[in-house]
Amino acid sequence: MTRIRFQQSLEDLKENLLVMAGLAEQAIQRAIEAYRVRDLSICDLVSRSELAINRMERDIDQAALDLLAMEQPMAVDLRFILSVIKINADLERVGDAAKNISERVRHMENMGAVDLPVDIPRMASLAEDMVRKSLQAFIEADAEMARTVLTMDEAVDQMNRTAYKSLTKVMEEQGHLAPQALNALMICRALERVGDHATNIAEDVIFWVQGDDVRHPKAVAKLQAAAEKAAAPAPAQK
Amino acid sequence: MATDFPIRTRIRYFTDQAATVTAVLFTALVILPLVAIFIYLLLMGASSLNLDFFIRVPKPVGESGGGMANAIVGSATLLAVASVIGVPMGIGGGIYLAEFGRGTKLANAIRFTADVLNGIPSIVMGITAYSLIVMPQGHFSAFAGGVALGIMMIPTICRTTEEMLLMVPHVVREAALGLGVPNWRAVLSITVRTASPGIITGCMLAFARVAGETAPLLFTALGNSFWSTSLNEPIAALPLQIFVYATSPFDDWHRLAWAGALVLIVLIVLAVSLVRYVTSRGVLKGAS
Amino acid sequence: MGVGIEVTNLNAWYGSNHTLQDINLNIPANHATALIGPSGCGKSTFVRCLNRMHETNPIARVTGSVRMGDIDIYEDVKPVEIRRRVGMVFQRPNPFPTMSIYDNVAAGLKLNGYTNHKSLDEIVEKSLKNSALWEEVKDDLKKKSGASLSGGQQQRLCIARALAVDPEVLLMDEPASALDPVSTSKIEDLIFQLKSQYTIVIVTHNMQQAARVAEKTGFFLNGRMVEFDSTHKIFTNPSDKRTEDYITGRFG
Numbered sequence: 001m002t003r004i005r006f007q008q009s010l011e012d013l014k015e016n017l018l019v020m021a022g023l024a025e026q027a028i029q030r031a032i033e034a035y036r037v038r039d040l041s042i043c044d045l046v047s048r049s050e051l052a053i054n055r056m057e058r059d060i061d062q063a064a065l066d067l068l069a070m071e072q073p074m075a076v077d078l079r080f081i082l083s084v085i086k087i088n089a090d091l092e093r094v095g096d097a098a099k100n101i102s103e104r105v106r107h108m109e110n111m112g113a114v115d116l117p118v119d120i121p122r123m124a125s126l127a128e129d130m131v132r133k134s135l136q137a138f139i140e141a142d143a144e145m146a147r148t149v150l151t152m153d154e155a156v157d158q159m160n161r162t163a164y165k166s167l168t169k170v171m172e173e174q175g176h177l178a179p180q181a182l183n184a185l186m187i188c189r190a191l192e193r194v195g196d197h198a199t200n201i202a203e204d205v206i207f208w209v210q211g212d213d214v215r216h217p218k219a220v221a222k223l224q225a226a227a228e229k230a231a232a233p234a235p236a237q238k
Numbered sequence: 239m240a241t242d243f244p245i246r247t248r249i250r251y252f253t254d255q256a257a258t259v260t261a262v263l264f265t266a267l268v269i270l271p272l273v274a275i276f277i278y279l280l281l282m283g284a285s286s287l288n289l290d291f292f293i294r295v296p297k298p299v300g301e302s303g304g305g306m307a308n309a310i311v312g313s314a315t316l317l318a319v320a321s322v323i324g325v326p327m328g329i330g331g332g333i334y335l336a337e338f339g340r341g342t343k344l345a346n347a348i349r350f351t352a353d354v355l356n357g358i359p360s361i362v363m364g365i366t367a368y369s370l371i372v373m374p375q376g377h378f379s380a381f382a383g384g385v386a387l388g389i390m391m392i393p394t395i396c397r398t399t400e401e402m403l404l405m406v407p408h409v410v411r412e413a414a415l416g417l418g419v420p421n422w423r424a425v426l427s428i429t430v431r432t433a434s435p436g437i438i439t440g441c442m443l444a445f446a447r448v449a450g451e452t453a454p455l456l457f458t459a460l461g462n463s464f465w466s467t468s469l470n471e472p473i474a475a476l477p478l479q480i481f482v483y484a485t486s487p488f489d490d491w492h493r494l495a496w497a498g499a500l501v502l503i504v505l506i507v508l509a510v511s512l513v514r515y516v517t518s519r520g521v522l523k524g525a526s
Numbered sequence: 527m528g529v530g531i532e533v534t535n536l537n538a539w540y541g542s543n544h545t546l547q548d549i550n551l552n553i554p555a556n557h558a559t560a561l562i563g564p565s566g567c568g569k570s571t572f573v574r575c576l577n578r579m580h581e582t583n584p585i586a587r588v589t590g591s592v593r594m595g596d597i598d599i600y601e602d603v604k605p606v607e608i609r610r611r612v613g614m615v616f617q618r619p620n621p622f623p624t625m626s627i628y629d630n631v632a633a634g635l636k637l638n639g640y641t642n643h644k645s646l647d648e649i650v651e652k653s654l655k656n657s658a659l660w661e662e663v664k665d666d667l668k669k670k671s672g673a674s675l676s677g678g679q680q681q682r683l684c685i686a687r688a689l690a691v692d693p694e695v696l697l698m699d700e701p702a703s704a705l706d707p708v709s710t711s712k713i714e715d716l717i718f719q720l721k722s723q724y725t726i727v728i729v730t731h732n733m734q735q736a737a738r739v740a741e742k743t744g745f746f747l748n749g750r751m752v753e754f755d756s757t758h759k760i761f762t763n764p765s766d767k768r769t770e771d772y773i774t775g776r777f778g
Binding site for chain 3: 002003006007072073074075076077078079210211
């Protein structure tokens with residue numbers, strides 16, 4: 001096989017991305033843990049790993065840029081590097097989401113712990129599952145696994161909508177719990193975002209492995225329908 | 239300084255110098271005979287050169303004076319006839335061998351024949367021309383001499399033409415064919431034209447060689463003491479005249495022979511240079 | 527205007543060497559089609575079959591059909607006629623060394639008996655303009671020999687020479703492989719402009735070049751055509767693994 005150095009560079013890129021992915025996953029887990037046990041020291045850990053994630057984002061983008069410029073990758077290699085760049089961005093956002101959650105936890109430090117009608121740990125576990133599965137799909141270049149991730153997003157979105165309804169109700173009916181409710185709502189939003197990022201990662205994996213762009217199916221379908229309608233013959237005119 | 243280098247380098251350096259010196263030496267040895275001949279001819283013949291030499295015919299035996307005007311013109315006539323015969327046939331043969339007959343048995347036969355023809359002694363050529371032309375015609379003639387010389391030119395021109403045509407890069411041929419030019423046209427207009435400097439050189443080599451041939455003319459042109467330009471009569475030629483005068487017992491004639499030899503060499507050089515000059519003016523700036 | 531080429535079951539031999547096997551493809555008119563593949567895969571042989579230059583080699587043999595427009599170039603016409611309709615530019619620039627720039631461009635016409643001097647002047651000028659060489663040589667047309675130009679200029683001269691006979695198809699066998707990057711870019715820009723008037727087939731070792739100039743690309747391997755598709759597809763998501771391995775550099 002020729003271009004051994006290039007193949008090695010692609011492997012290195014993949015490894016670095018996976019290290020960063022590990023940090024991002026860990027950040028979310030820790031943030032939710034901090035929420036569960038209200039431990040501020042864990043929040044510090046999250047902040048630090050977020051710094052590491054940001055630095056890695058820059059390094060990975062730089063490495064990808066170099067490969068594009070120097071090696072003129074084609075076909076699958078080109079799609080791979082493009083996917084890495086995009087997954088890179090999504091993982092960094094996941095890190096940001098983790099940081100947001102830990103910020104909320106800090107805010108809630110002085111508020112008492114209350115029971116809220118929302119199961120954040122369960123939502124978090126769903127979101128974490130999505131992230132883990134999409135990264136597994138990336139490691140194994142498994143487009144089918146990635147497609148299953150796409151179907152999991154709806155559940156998380158649903159939980160977010162339900163949380164919105166219940167928490168606004170709490171804020172209306174039990175005004176003194178408003179601060180906790182608001183923070184909980186923001187945590188749910190962050191977790192919904194994590195789900196979206198996991199979906200993006202899965203879409204990027206499908207693009208890399210199969211060359212298929214499966215993003216925004218609804219928008220694509222709508223445009224398609226409109227185009228077909230415009231191309232259809234007009235009703236007969238006299 | 240050479241002495242600063244380690245010993246192995248010094249040996250290489252001196253070997254290099256020695257080789258260069260040896261090469262120069264051998265080159266000088268090669269040029270030396272040519273230069274020596276020329277100088278000797280100059281010394282022996284220049285003194286006998288005067289206007290008379292170029293405009294007068296030989297005087298009868300015993301009288302002094304006279305020239306070789308008829309021999310000069312005679313040689314020119316013979317060479318003209320020889321060229322008319324030898325050049326077209328030689329070039330034509332060369333074109334066939336290189337372009338149209340590659341690999342065929344006929345081409346191999348032609349090539350073999352040309353090589354053999356090249357090796358035939360010139361006197362045998364003369365005898366052949368005698369049998370084929372002089373005897374049926376019943377008289378010696380400039381025509382027979384020209385034919386003998388012409389045939390001698392053919393092998394050289396033919397082989398040189400073939401070599402030069404083969405040296406034309408294949409891509410030039412392909413370029414012509416790629417334009418939809420028929421093969422014969424591509425050969426003539428492109429390949430031959432590209433090889434023309436080399437072909438002309440071949441012709442001049444053959445020309446220079448036969449210009450000095452004496453033996454074939456002995457039984458064909460015979461030589462003539464008088465002025466003659468007719469193709470059906472014997473004609474004088476410089477080499478013949480030199481031969482006759484040099485082997486004669488007269489000092490006068492010996493001096494004329496030296497002058498004749500000098501003039502022969504000079505005329506050949508002039509002819510070759512003229513051809514070179516005329517053909518090089520047609521070459522464009524930058525072309526090789 | 528260009529014309530499309532339909533190749534059906536083309537097989538070619540050099541002596542006993544089966545150089546091309548069962549080639550089938552349609553080259554679209556007024557487009558540039560690139561042919562890529564490792565050394566010795568047969569792409570140059572294929573292109574030479576399109577203007578019957580393959581036959582100039584005495585041990586060459588061809589079966590199958592190549593149709594240009596409505597004629598079969600092997601059955602219906604003589605090689606000389608096809609080569610007037612299908613021009614060729616070779617890998618190494620090969621201007622006629624003994625001819626001036628003007629004569630080089632006019633060579634195809636003059637050697638075919640065309641002697642109308644006034645329109646020769648116009649045709650030479652138009653061809654040189656079409657090959658982006660006019661500005662650089664217009665003052666030296668008859669004074670300079672074709673061989674005195676730089677490599678890139680010589681290649682453009684060869685293109686002008688090919689265009690002067692007004693072909694419908696232009697075959698280019700690695701036209702820029704002997705040239706520096708700037709000359710290569712000029713030739714590529716040229717191909718872009720020429721596409722609208724001629725059908726262009728370009729053989730190239732340089733995949734980025736194929737990607738830059740051609741709408742369709744064919745991948746040849748060991749005498750067979752493995753994949754023929756839009757350039758976009760070949761270079762972002764080819765169907766055949768062999769194609770992918772070649773263009774990503776895993777072999778070849």
